[in-house]
Amino acid sequence: xxxxxxxxxxxxxxxxxxxxxxxxxxxxxxxxxxxxxxPNGAGKTTLVQxxxxxxPAAGEQWLxxxxxxxxxxxxxxxxxxxxxxxxxPNLSALENVAFGPRAxxxxxxxxxAVARDWLDRLGVGGLAGRRPGELSGGQAQRVAIAxxxxxxxxxxxxDEPFTGLDVGVAAALRVELAGxxxxxxxxxxxxxxxxIDALTLATTVAVLDGGRxxxxxxxxxxxxxxxxxxxxxxxxxxxIRDGDRxxxxxxSAVAVSxxxxxxxARNRWxxxxxxxxxxxxxxxxxxxxxxxxxxxxxxAATRELGLAPGRRVWLSVKETAITAY
Amino acid sequence: MNxxxxxxxxxxxxxxxxxxxxxxxxxxxxxxxxxxxxxxCGPARGEDTLQVLAAASLTDAFTELGDRFEAAHDGTDVQxxxxxxxxxxEQAADGAPGSxxxxxxxxxMTIATDAGAAAAPTVFATNTLVxxxxxxxxxxxxSLRDLAGTTWVRCADQAPCGRVAxxxxxxxxxxxxxxxxxxxxxxxxxxxxxxEADAALVYATxxxxxxxxxxxxxxxxxxxxxxxxxxxxxxxxxxxxxxxxWTDFVTGPEGEAVLTAAGFSRP
Amino acid sequence: xxxxxxxxxxxxxxxxxxxxxxxxxxxxxxAVVAVLLLVSPLVTMVVATDPSSLAAAAGSPAVADxxxxxxxxxxAATVICLVLxxxxxxxxxxxxxxxxxxxxxxxxxxxxxxxxVAGIALRTxxxxxxxxxxxxxxxxxxxxxxxxxxxxxxxxxxxxxxVVISMExxxxxxxxxxxxxxxxxxxxxxxxxxxxxxxxxxxxIAAALVLGWARSLGEFGATITFNGNYPGITQTMPTLIYxxxxxxxxxxxxxxxxxxxxxxxVLVALRDRWLVTA
Numbered sequence: 001x002x003x004x005x006x007x008x009x010x011x012x013x014x015x016x017x018x019x020x021x022x023x024x025x026x027x028x029x030x031x032x033x034x035x036x037x038x039p040n041g042a043g044k045t046t047l048v049q050x051x052x053x054x055x056p057a058a059g060e061q062w063l064x065x066x067x068x069x070x071x072x073x074x075x076x077x078x079x080x081x082x083x084x085x086x087x088x089p090n091l092s093a094l095e096n097v098a099f100g101p102r103a104x105x106x107x108x109x110x111x112x113a114v115a116r117d118w119l120d121r122l123g124v125g126g127l128a129g130r131r132p133g134e135l136s137g138g139q140a141q142r143v144a145i146a147x148x149x150x151x152x153x154x155x156x157x158x159d160e161p162f163t164g165l166d167v168g169v170a171a172a173l174r175v176e177l178a179g180x181x182x183x184x185x186x187x188x189x190x191x192x193x194x195x196i197d198a199l200t201l202a203t204t205v206a207v208l209d210g211g212r213x214x215x216x217x218x219x220x221x222x223x224x225x226x227x228x229x230x231x232x233x234x235x236x237x238x239x240i241r242d243g244d245r246x247x248x249x250x251x252s253a254v255a256v257s258x259x260x261x262x263x264x265a266r267n268r269w270x271x272x273x274x275x276x277x278x279x280x281x282x283x284x285x286x287x288x289x290x291x292x293x294x295x296x297x298x299x300a301a302t303r304e305l306g307l308a309p310g311r312r313v314w315l316s317v318k319e320t321a322i323t324a325y
Numbered sequence: 326m327n328x329x330x331x332x333x334x335x336x337x338x339x340x341x342x343x344x345x346x347x348x349x350x351x352x353x354x355x356x357x358x359x360x361x362x363x364x365x366c367g368p369a370r371g372e373d374t375l376q377v378l379a380a381a382s383l384t385d386a387f388t389e390l391g392d393r394f395e396a397a398h399d400g401t402d403v404q405x406x407x408x409x410x411x412x413x414x415e416q417a418a419d420g421a422p423g424s425x426x427x428x429x430x431x432x433x434m435t436i437a438t439d440a441g442a443a444a445a446p447t448v449f450a451t452n453t454l455v456x457x458x459x460x461x462x463x464x465x466x467x468s469l470r471d472l473a474g475t476t477w478v479r480c481a482d483q484a485p486c487g488r489v490a491x492x493x494x495x496x497x498x499x500x501x502x503x504x505x506x507x508x509x510x511x512x513x514x515x516x517x518x519x520x521e522a523d524a525a526l527v528y529a530t531x532x533x534x535x536x537x538x539x540x541x542x543x544x545x546x547x548x549x550x551x552x553x554x555x556x557x558x559x560x561x562x563x564x565x566x567x568x569x570x571w572t573d574f575v576t577g578p579e580g581e582a583v584l585t586a587a588g589f590s591r592p
Numbered sequence: 593x594x595x596x597x598x599x600x601x602x603x604x605x606x607x608x609x610x611x612x613x614x615x616x617x618x619x620x621x622x623a624v625v626a627v628l629l630l631v632s633p634l635v636t637m638v639v640a641t642d643p644s645s646l647a648a649a650a651g652s653p654a655v656a657d658x659x660x661x662x663x664x665x666x667x668a669a670t671v672i673c674l675v676l677x678x679x680x681x682x683x684x685x686x687x688x689x690x691x692x693x694x695x696x697x698x699x700x701x702x703x704x705x706x707x708x709v710a711g712i713a714l715r716t717x718x719x720x721x722x723x724x725x726x727x728x729x730x731x732x733x734x735x736x737x738x739x740x741x742x743x744x745x746x747x748x749x750x751x752x753x754x755v756v757i758s759m760e761x762x763x764x765x766x767x768x769x770x771x772x773x774x775x776x777x778x779x780x781x782x783x784x785x786x787x788x789x790x791x792x793x794x795x796x797i798a799a800a801l802v803l804g805w806a807r808s809l810g811e812f813g814a815t816i817t818f819n820g821n822y823p824g825i826t827q828t829m830p831t832l833i834y835x836x837x838x839x840x841x842x843x844x845x846x847x848x849x850x851x852x853x854x855x856x857x858v859l860v861a862l863r864d865r866w867l868v869t870a
Contacts, residue, residue, distance in 0.1 A: 054772050073775035086773040090791040099787070100777035151777045415841070476720070476738065478820060481835045504738035505820020506827075508835050516820065520721030521737050 035202030079153030100151025253321035254295035380429035430485035464523035533588030649846035669747035681759035707813020762796015
């Protein structure tokens with residue numbers, strides 16, 4: 001049978017099936033931050049909904065020693081930060097955050113104290129009296145995180161928490177969230193499409209595609225040896241599937257030429273440039289050559305060779321630059 | 326916003342759903358607007374169609390007479406619009422299509438004659454007020470005096486039958502309060518037939534039409550307050566001779582026989 | 593709510609044309625005809641009313657009684673529609689129970705019944721010899737017909753479907769996402785209903801109640817069939833107008849005008865608050 005010990009010990013152990021949409025087995029220990037990455041339609045939101053009990057799913061779910069199978073959302077102690085925040089528009093920020101403790105039977109005064117504390121910890125204590133409509137995107141997201149944490153969940157679900165925020169705001173919030181998650185003893189599941197979230201916040205990365213987990217492992221491992229094109233793209237690697245094995249190489253290891261290269265390089269492909277965009281100090285080309293490959297070239301080379309979208313080019317990689325796994 | 330406007334369809338629904346409307350075409354013709362449309366694109370109304378606007382209490386007798394008239398006048402089609410006398414008189418005064426108007430009292434007929442829409446009317450029948458109770462007479466009513474304390478109904482003062490009922494009750498010195506003042510005599514009768522009232526004051530003809538469903542109790546002295554039924558050809562009749570033939574038929578021996586059988590008295 | 597912010601923003605002067613250009617005649621013309629169709633009978637009714645009969649009608653105790661009864665019964669019916677209709681609307685909008693579509697269809701049926709049929713149906717159920725009414729009368733001595741309660745019952749019967757369906761629309765428009773958020777915070781469904789669902793759907797709920805009240809105020813077909821007509825007890829304003837119609841046309845116009853004025857007054861008073869957001 002499955003190993004459900006993490007769920008019994010205080011972590012999460014779940015096997016969840018939603019016909020046609022989701023079929024996963026997920027375990028995590030206390031304090032773990034699991035980043036769920038995957039393309040649109042991979043089932044990320046369905047996974048969040050199923051874990052929260054908002055989406056009926058077959059299977060089994062243990063959390064912090066309790067069997068959550070078939071338990072309704074309000075009895076699960078699973079906090080959710082929704083993609084669209086869903087702050088109650090008729091309540092102030094403070095009342096929003098106090099809602100969880102109040103619902104669990106904490107007295108009004110104590111609930112407000114807890115709420116005020118959480119708002120302060122997320123740096124939005126000064127906005128306690130404001131309605132959600134009067135908050136900026138970043139402020140609202142902080143209130144939403146405070147609201148989820150104030151209910152003292154054993155599992156915290158963050159659904160694309162930085163989507164729709166300004167880049168600077170997202171960066172600041174990411175740093176702060178890392179601090180809060182480090183001190184959080186429950187399990188965190190963070191749904192994201194951003195490689196930086198997965199790499200900076202997660203202890204485990206779970207790659208979801210077509211409703212199934214394609215790869216689960218530490219961020220460094222997943223980043224170095226991606227098994228799906230989506231993750232490869234996220235971490236900026238080229239990955240070629242070779243039977244059961246994968247061959248990965250960096251964009252900077254790719255040589256670009258207008259004519260078929262001579263020599264021994266057996267890894268070479270001919271294709272058409274799809275796009276060319278600045279990437280750091282280089283220019284990143286996206287080339288369609290049977291499958292999509294990326295190559296970084298110098299701005300000077302771009303000019304000299306006239307590397308513009310539509311141009312046919314040859315790509316080659318030395319065998320020594322390829323990691324096989 | 327248009328609340329009062331909404332009453333129109335509602336009241337029409339009442340009328341068209343009530344059993345008194347025997348022919349769909351006649352029922353629709355009661356609505357002037359619809360009638361206006363129908364004359365344009367509805368079934369052709371030929372020279373031999375007779376349209377009779379008649380008080381609701383004449384429903385049974387006139388339907389019977391209509392069949393006989395059609396049999397006697399080959400190729401003639403008699404269509405009825407039964408309803409409240411006042412309503413019909415107002416429609417006639419308003420120029421609604423129709424050949425003959427028959428009302429249950431003089432006041433209603435006056436509306437049409439004053440408007441010049443009807444010729445000089447003739448009294449062709451009278452009707453007497455009676456008490457009806459459900460067949461088993463659960464409240465044990467034997468006279469007007471027994472009405473006190475029971476659930477009984479009569480017509481509203483605005484309807485002809487209501488004016489008669491009020492006078493009869495005053496004459497008898499009865500001050501019992503009815504549970505409801507119904508809008509017309511058929512609605513009044515209906516309350517007893519459906520078992521919703523212990524008794525009702527209706528015309529003898531209505532009691533007769535209800536047959537076994539009700540028990541009839543005569544009111545001594547009610548014959549002094551008989552109400553008169555009037556008939557008149559309408560100015561807008563498309564075939565005045567046919568209209569006159571109908572009024573003659575109704576006031577003639579065959580009409581008298583059918584009306585008497587239906588509970589009406591001779592004038 | 594949106595209206596308040598709209599007022600603060602300075603707007604260019606209203607013109608017949610908007611920025612997308614002149615409305616096409618094929619749409620403009622029917623729209624104008626629709627307005628004329630709705631407005632002209634009301635205007636002619638005002639014109640046709642004799643001012644002296646209006647004064648007489650306005651001062652008549654029978655009219656005052658009927659207006660007051662209309663107001664009381666419509667308000668009572670609206671309160672009952674709220675108490676019974678909101679939970680039903682919530683069930684239809686938020687609970688996925690078997691037979692939900694069937695229940696919704698059944699609830700709508702009274703909407704399409706001619707009022708007189710509604711009255712007959714009520715009579716077969718709650719009449720003195722009705723299937724439910726007879727045992728009720730036998731055990732308690734109470735019967736709905738000929739009582740003000742009977743009027744309220746008839747009003748509820750005809751208004752409730754409108755209230756439920758438009759409340760359900762209001763609840764659906766408010767979305768179930770907030771309910772889900774409340775559930776993850778540990779709120780029971782009842783708490784969520786009180787603190788989240790109802791406050792967020794309030795504009796829709798209020799609009800539904802206004803609609804129900806208006807429907808109830810105008811109702812008389814079911815009432816007169818089921819309850820009869822007695823001044824002060826079962827004679828509402830529409831019933832009075834209907835009965836009066838048999839004898840006095842001038843008075844009927846005056847009564848109708850009073851009814852029109854009261855209805856328009858109430859709707860205008862409520863419009864800015866609720867009807868627009870609905």
